[in-house]
Amino acid sequence: MGGAVLYERTAERVNAKTGAVTRVTEKRLAPPQWKADAWLLERRDPDRWGRKFRYENPAAAATATGKLPTLLELLTEVWAQKPVDPRALPPGVIEGQAVKA
Numbered sequence: 001m002g003g004a005v006l007y008e009r010t011a012e013r014v015n016a017k018t019g020a021v022t023r024v025t026e027k028r029l030a031p032p033q034w035k036a037d038a039w040l041l042e043r044r045d046p047d048r049w050g051r052k053f054r055y056e057n058p059a060a061a062a063t064a065t066g067k068l069p070t071l072l073e074l075l076t077e078v079w080a081q082k083p084v085d086p087r088a089l090p091p092g093v094i095e096g097q098a099v100k101a
Contacts, residue, residue, distance in 0.1 A: 007025045010025045056081060
């Protein structure tokens with residue numbers, strides 16, 4: 001499957017003996033765009049084809065080692081992470097703010 005139509009030409013030929021008309025259409029297409037196909041798959045079935053994100057809590061890992069990190073260390077680790085998918089957040093967290101029960 002190709003991309004956009006770059007060139008299209010239609011030619012008709014008439015057979016002199018039989019009078020039959022033959023119509024030939026020639027199309028030239030741009031190369032296919034895999035990004036457009038990937039975008040469509042992500043929107044049609046995000047559970048199967050969507051991006052997979054993992055939430056990493058640097059504070060939980062730090063308390064397991066016994067050393068609590070400084071705020072600057074925590075922020076540096078968070079800024080280095082990829083964007084978080086909201087579906088991957090723990091329950092009770094909406095848009096980065098904890099919900100009070």
